[in-house]
Amino acid sequence: MTDKRFNPKNADKLVSQERKAQLQPEKIIDHLKVSNDDTVADLGAGPGLFSIPLARLTERDVYAVDIEPEMLERLQQNAEKEDIGNIQTVVSDLENVNLPDNSVTRVLNAFVIHEVGSIDRTINEMKRILKAGGYLLLMDWEAVESDSGPPLEIRIPSDKMESILQEHGFDTDVFHPDSEHYAIKAQKRIIG
Template sequence: MNHMHHHNQLDQKFLTKIAILDSRQRQQLIAPEDLISQMPIQKNHTLLDVGAGSGFFTIPMAASTSGKVYAMDPDGRMLSVIADKAKEKGLTNIEPIQDYLEHLSISNNSVDFVMASLILHEVSSLPKALATLFAVLKPGGHLFCLEYEQDDLIIEGPPMAIRIGSAELEKALTLMGFDMVRKTKINDAIYTVLAVKKAQ
């Protein structure tokens, strides 16, 4: 009996998570379509959304290319939410990958653009995660990161201790062999970084 109750709580938590991920607030903060349209994505590009969640960025990414869009998330339920949204919109180019970033198994030098939205602060090792993304990107391919700034005045968002400040991320990307393209503040709490894997 107890077990059932626990399961229901889990489902409720999951549904709440989706609701939050999809909430209007996030839409107002950054309209995903607008953000994607500003990205260096071409019609035939292969894209990867790491920590795809409920498909906030995956769906507009899939609409912006005829190429394949990998949607990676460790939670299979999130991936089925994305599949439902894709079906609804008639998008057939999304390939789900149920895994953690650290175990990502996509061929090296095969992806043109990677979206890493609010995921890097959750990985066990930032250098390892960035090395994985660097490897799968084609030379000249771009990585776009969206993260919370490490600033004690900002309460919303993940705990301060696990946040990755923009200076730290910039340093880590540069060490990995990325070139910085641009850094943008979306609001007080959130910044974005666009980086490119140098063409050999």
């Protein structure tokens, strides 16, 4: 739904020094325990707030997935400035991610799940591209009033999001980096 989507004209706000100081992307991605051998998908990558620090942690590819080509162009420019060469941009919506099955060991989805048309389809796609035993880190705004972020009526409470992930075959751990945001570290269950 386009009315919920962040306007790419405001992309610079997403990588501003103020936002980096508030969110501390390096601390957030520490929860994914990315190693040199991990292949990562950053779903809803925007201009690279998380993709660039993720790319520094692995020698493998980081797939920066976003529906807006303009966001990915900014990400490429930002990566070039930082001399990062292992980010592959993928223009794709999150309900039909243009990556193969079981192609990544880590998935990051930060501050975009409230924008998708179908949460179930999006979670199924995360599960599809993630190898068994791989980790997902999903972050979003808690369903509380705040000065920043999306309108309260489109926010998904952390307890509801945790239940959805569990229903889709993930083991979950919820934490709150601050009063406005939540993060769920989820591991894709190994079946058999």
